[in-house]
Amino acid sequence: MISAKIGFRNLARNRWRSGLTLGGIALSVAFMVWILGFMEGWMGTMVQGATAVETGQVQIHTRAYADNPRVYRSFPTSTEVLRTIADVDGVVAVSPRVKLNGLIGHEEKSQVGRILGVDPSMESETTPVSSAIEEGRWLQQSPPVYPAPREVVLGAGMANQLRVGPGDELVVFVEAADGSMGNDLLEVVGVVRTANTAVDRMTAYMHIEDARYLAALEGEAHELAIKTERLLEAQATAGLIASALGAETRGVPRESGETDANAPPVPELEEGDPDALLVRPWQEILPSIYQMLTISKSSNWVTYLLIYIVAAIGLLNTQRMSALERKREFGVLMAIGMRPRKMFRMILTESVVLGTLGGFIGTALGLSVVWYHATAGLDLAMFTDKGEFTVMGVAFTGKIYAILTPVAALQPILVMMAVAFLAGLWPAVKSARLDPAPTIAGRQ
Amino acid sequence: MSDTSHTAPATWRNGALIRLRQITRVYQEGSLEVLALRGVDLDVAEGEFSALAGPSGSGKTTLLNIIGVLDHPSSGRVEVAGQDIGRLTKGDAADFRLDNVGFIFQAYNLVPVLTAYENAEFTLLLRGVPVAERKERVMPLLDKVGLADMKDRKPHELSGGQQQRIAVVRALATQPAIVLADEPTANLDSDTSAGLLDLMLELNQELKTTFLFSTHDPVVIQRARRVIRLLDGRVTGTEAIAAD
Numbered sequence: 001m002i003s004a005k006i007g008f009r010n011l012a013r014n015r016w017r018s019g020l021t022l023g024g025i026a027l028s029v030a031f032m033v034w035i036l037g038f039m040e041g042w043m044g045t046m047v048q049g050a051t052a053v054e055t056g057q058v059q060i061h062t063r064a065y066a067d068n069p070r071v072y073r074s075f076p077t078s079t080e081v082l083r084t085i086a087d088v089d090g091v092v093a094v095s096p097r098v099k100l101n102g103l104i105g106h107e108e109k110s111q112v113g114r115i116l117g118v119d120p121s122m123e124s125e126t127t128p129v130s131s132a133i134e135e136g137r138w139l140q141q142s143p144p145v146y147p148a149p150r151e152v153v154l155g156a157g158m159a160n161q162l163r164v165g166p167g168d169e170l171v172v173f174v175e176a177a178d179g180s181m182g183n184d185l186l187e188v189v190g191v192v193r194t195a196n197t198a199v200d201r202m203t204a205y206m207h208i209e210d211a212r213y214l215a216a217l218e219g220e221a222h223e224l225a226i227k228t229e230r231l232l233e234a235q236a237t238a239g240l241i242a243s244a245l246g247a248e249t250r251g252v253p254r255e256s257g258e259t260d261a262n263a264p265p266v267p268e269l270e271e272g273d274p275d276a277l278l279v280r281p282w283q284e285i286l287p288s289i290y291q292m293l294t295i296s297k298s299s300n301w302v303t304y305l306l307i308y309i310v311a312a313i314g315l316l317n318t319q320r321m322s323a324l325e326r327k328r329e330f331g332v333l334m335a336i337g338m339r340p341r342k343m344f345r346m347i348l349t350e351s352v353v354l355g356t357l358g359g360f361i362g363t364a365l366g367l368s369v370v371w372y373h374a375t376a377g378l379d380l381a382m383f384t385d386k387g388e389f390t391v392m393g394v395a396f397t398g399k400i401y402a403i404l405t406p407v408a409a410l411q412p413i414l415v416m417m418a419v420a421f422l423a424g425l426w427p428a429v430k431s432a433r434l435d436p437a438p439t440i441a442g443r444q
Numbered sequence: 445m446s447d448t449s450h451t452a453p454a455t456w457r458n459g460a461l462i463r464l465r466q467i468t469r470v471y472q473e474g475s476l477e478v479l480a481l482r483g484v485d486l487d488v489a490e491g492e493f494s495a496l497a498g499p500s501g502s503g504k505t506t507l508l509n510i511i512g513v514l515d516h517p518s519s520g521r522v523e524v525a526g527q528d529i530g531r532l533t534k535g536d537a538a539d540f541r542l543d544n545v546g547f548i549f550q551a552y553n554l555v556p557v558l559t560a561y562e563n564a565e566f567t568l569l570l571r572g573v574p575v576a577e578r579k580e581r582v583m584p585l586l587d588k589v590g591l592a593d594m595k596d597r598k599p600h601e602l603s604g605g606q607q608q609r610i611a612v613v614r615a616l617a618t619q620p621a622i623v624l625a626d627e628p629t630a631n632l633d634s635d636t637s638a639g640l641l642d643l644m645l646e647l648n649q650e651l652k653t654t655f656l657f658s659t660h661d662p663v664v665i666q667r668a669r670r671v672i673r674l675l676d677g678r679v680t681g682t683e684a685i686a687a688d
Contacts, residue, residue: 002562002566002569005558005562006555006557006558009557009558010557012557013556013557328553329553329555329556332547332549332553332555333555333566334538335512335514335541335547335549336541336542336546336547336566336567336570336614336615337538337539337541337542337543337545337567337570337571337618338538338542338570339534339535339538339539340534340535340538341535342570435514436514437509437514437515440514440549440553441505
């Protein structure tokens with residue numbers, strides 16, 4: 001108690017020095033609070049951007065399709081299967097998809113593209129694609145009656161490449177599951193801009209029934225895209241889905257924060273069954289994104305090292321200078337009965353007091369900035385001449401919103417307290433080793 | 445009255461609170477050996493109010509440091525209240541000082557960030573005495589030294605004499621057996637010095653605390669009840685001085 005009192009009051013002894021040290025500590029902590037909040041927001045945006053529109057958070061394919069996608073490696077989908085999946089805890093929506101590769105164009109221009117056959121309403125519930133319409137409209141729930149052209153919604157990049165817009169007609173050629181070539185006349189009814197480059201540049205959305213007809217895949221799908229309630233719990237949800245379907249799941253090593261501990265055991269499948277269904281979370285489907293997320297978390301510690309080492313040197317310098325200036329005082333305290341161990345604790349307490357006080361100021365400052373960027377966002381695109389930038393296939397055109405997490409609020413101050421403890425060790429050891437008599441006499 | 449023997453009068457010999465036998469202290473300064481004490485024998489009885497008198501470099505401070513376990517003798521035996529304190533570890537020495545010795549320094553040496561009251565109670569805090577008991581012990585002493593109304597002032601808001609009186613309270617708060625004072629009046633003017641000595645003498649008589657202080661000021665020496673004269677690290681004589 002008296003150690004803390006002396007510690008606090010000593011801060012006021014040399015206001016400039018204490019102020020500068022506190023400022024350095026506070027800025028370091030504030031920066032770390034901000035960087036953790038910002039990275040959480042950025043990574044969240046990136047994962048959301050990568051999974052929300054294109055993949056969903058969990059996907060189901062046949063094992064054969066997952067290993068090597070081919071048009072004939074489909075599986076039958078029934079209302080029952082879809083309902084079973086929708087009833088799984090943590091599942092928000094499910095969308096069956098037929099995925100075809102083909103040539104799409106008109107007499108002047110053509111492009112290789114990916115044709116995604118979707119159920120318009122189920123896809124809208126699973127991904128935000130229908131709300132990303134830039135021109136025209138989303139697909140109608142029922143396909144138009146023949147001989148009217150089939151409806152298609154193009155990614156903005158593809159529409160731009162083909163120089164078409166709503167009302168224009170296109171022709172599509174695809175490889176069908178039976179080995180034949182399927183072709184049809186399409187009418188562009190809408191253009192989407194999703195910030196996902198794979199969708200915007202390469203994808204054309206059709207009604208799933210039209211796509212099935214085109215590729216001779218009656219009642220079948222290549223993929224079930226599933227939206228889950230929580231991004232980080234996708235792995236647990238994948239396990240539950242696999243269990244409900246009697247399918248196989250393939251996951252990635254668990255991370256702290258992923259609460260898949262309650263996931264039931266997944267039944268073993270016969271080895272090599274190519275038609276077996278495989279349920280995979282986004283971490284497995286998009287390993288590069290997942291790795292980047294993991295690396296980003298690890299790199300936070302490198303940032304800690306770089307930022308805090310500067311603060312620690314400042315703190316160490318302050319504590320050492322203070323200890324040198326107060327040597328005589330320490331000698332007197334030891335002479336009147338303070339044990340070396342108590343002296344050690346007192347100096348260490350002063351260091352931790354300084355680190356904690358700076359930490360609180362820094363946390364308050366950092367949280368204010370994070371709060372601002374969580375509400376107003378930070379527009380990184382303004383730093384590029386193109387007005388947008390792309391990271392791992394996700395285009396960032398809008399603002400990035402920081403996310404305030406308990407880790408961002410608490411970790412920087414706790415790490416700073418530990419750093420302050422370490423920085424105080426040397427001056428504390430030196431002070432505890434003083435000999436009172438020569439110190440008071442000024443001989444030590 | 446003068447006594448050429450270096451030990452205390454016969455009446456004190458059997459009940460000496462402090463007993464030094466053949467104490468030497470050698471400092472190594474570079475390649476030079478400095479003999480600070482050269483075989484000192486000394487007994488100090490409980491309740492004494494004694495002065496260690498001698499010029500600078502005579503060994504007064506070294507002797508006080510050895511009695512207060514701030515320093516170890518190079519040879520010889522030091523006993524306080526029958527306990528050999530010559531070879532205590534740092535931690536045990538600190539405990540010994542806390543329990544048995546009060547220190548008053550020439551330069552007051554109060555903790556600058558603490559108030560007069562907090563400085564006065566510091567040794568009690570180190571002993572873990574509860575707050576109410578600390579107050580019970582410190583306030584009468586502050587009252588006694590006439591500084592009760594200045595208890596919330598920081599050292600820099602007090603005069604030298606006032607700071608030294610706070611140091612006296614700090615030294616006495618734990619009710620130690622011995623108070624060691626190293627040139628306690630050296631930084632004070634003559635009136636303040638006289639006032640401080642009166643106070644120390646009064647506390648000595650009232651609390652029966654043993655006071656041993658070093659000085660080379662003849663005015664201060666006259667106020668002691670016994671004077672132990674030191675020269676070149678040796679006790680050259682002791683004098684008992686009758687009370688006024």
